[in-house]
Amino acid sequence: MANVPETVRTIVGLRHRHTTRLHPENSALLGALFAMLVVWPVLVRNNYAIDVANNVATYVVLGLGLNIVIGFAGLLDLGYVAFYAVGAYTAAFLMTHLGWSLWECLLASAALAAGFGILLGAPTLRLRGDYLAIVTLGFGEIIRISLNNLTSITGGPNGIQGIPKPSLFGTTLNQPIHFYYLLLFLAVVAIFVSGRLADSRVGRAWAYLREDHLAAEVMGVNAVRYKLLAFAMGATWAGLAGAIFVSRIGIATPESFILAESILIVTIVVIGGMGSVRGVVAGALAMLLLPELFRPLQTYRLLLFGLAMILMMRFRPEGLLPSRRRQRELQEEPEPGMPTRSGQEAMDRGG
DSSP: OSSSOHHHHHTTTTTTTOOOOHHHHHHHHHHHHHHHHHHHHHHOOOOOHHHHHHHHHHHOOOOHHIIIIIITTTTOOSOTHHHHHHHHHHHHHHHHHHOOHHHHOOOOOOOOHHHHHHHHGGTTTTTTTTTHHHHHHHHHHHHHHHHHHHHHHHHHHGOOEEOOOEEEETTTTTTTHHHHHHHHHHHHHHHHHHOOOOOHHHHHHHHHHHHHHHHHTTTTHHHHHHHHHHHHHHHHHHHHHHHHHHHHHHHEHHHHHHHOHHHHHHHHHHHTTTOOOOHHHHHHHHHHHHHHHHTTSSSGGHHHHHHHHHHHHHHHHTTTSSOHHHHHHHHHHTTTOOOOOHHHHHHHOOO
C-alpha cells in the first residue's frame, strides 16, 4: 500500500478510518434518481432534449473540475477553458492524424491537460486573489490565440474537422443517446471522486490553504504540493470532457473555447455554491436549463437571465446548495473587533 499515491488511496477509501455512510433514505433516493436518469432518454426519445442533457452533463464535469481549484483550494482560475481546449484538441489530433480511438485519447487528453495544469500552477504559486485571476485569464487567451495560429497542428480558425465517431463493442456511437450514457457515467464518476476528496486529508489541506495560507504552511501543509495537485486534478476533468465533446460534435474549433466559456463555468460554480459538489450540479442545471426555458421569450431572454443572477447574488450569495463551511462564512456575523473576510483578504494582499 505504501506505493499507492495518496490521492488514489483517498478516493478509493483506504485513507478513511471512518467511512461516511449514506442514510438508507438518501441511498434509496439517489438510487431512484439514477434509475430515472438511465431510463429518461428511452422514454423521451427527443434528440433536442437529449442534446441539452448532454450539455448539462458536460458542464457538470467541467464545473466539478473547476470547483476543485476554486471551491476546494481557493485558487481563482479564469482561464479554465484552456484545459478544456487542450483535452479537445489532443483527442481531435490523435483521432484524425494517428487513428487513435476515443478510449485511448481519453487518457492522453487527461494526462496532457493535467500537465498544462501543473505548467500554469508552477509559476503562480505565490499569487492569490486578483493577481492569480489575471494570470490565469492571460493563460486562457494564450491557448486560444495559439489554437488560431498553429495552423499546421490545429487547423487554425477552421479547426480540426472530420473527427470519427467512436465505437464500443462493435457499435458506432453516433446518436445523442449514446453520448448521453457516456457523459452520464463520466459525471457520476466525477461526482463520486469530488465527494471523496471534499472530506479527505487532501480536501482538508486545500481548505486550510484557502482559509489561511500562512497558518496552513506554519502547521506543515505543503502549499506547493497541494496547489499543483489542485490545478492538475481540476485540469484532468476538463481534458476528459474536452475529448468527449469533440468526439460528439465531430469538429474542434477555437470558437468553442473562448473566454465566455470560462466565465460560464465560473458562474456555475459560484451560483451553485463554491466547494459544494451538489451545488455545482444545481448550478449547471440552472445555467444550462434556464436559457432554454426562456427561449420562447427571445427578445427578453438575456434580460430575464441577468435579472435572475442579480437577485441570486443579492439574496443568496452563498449559492443554491452551498457547502456548510461556505454558508457559515457568508451568514454568520463576525465577532466584535475581528476583521471581516474581505478585510482579511485586503490585509493578506498588503492593502
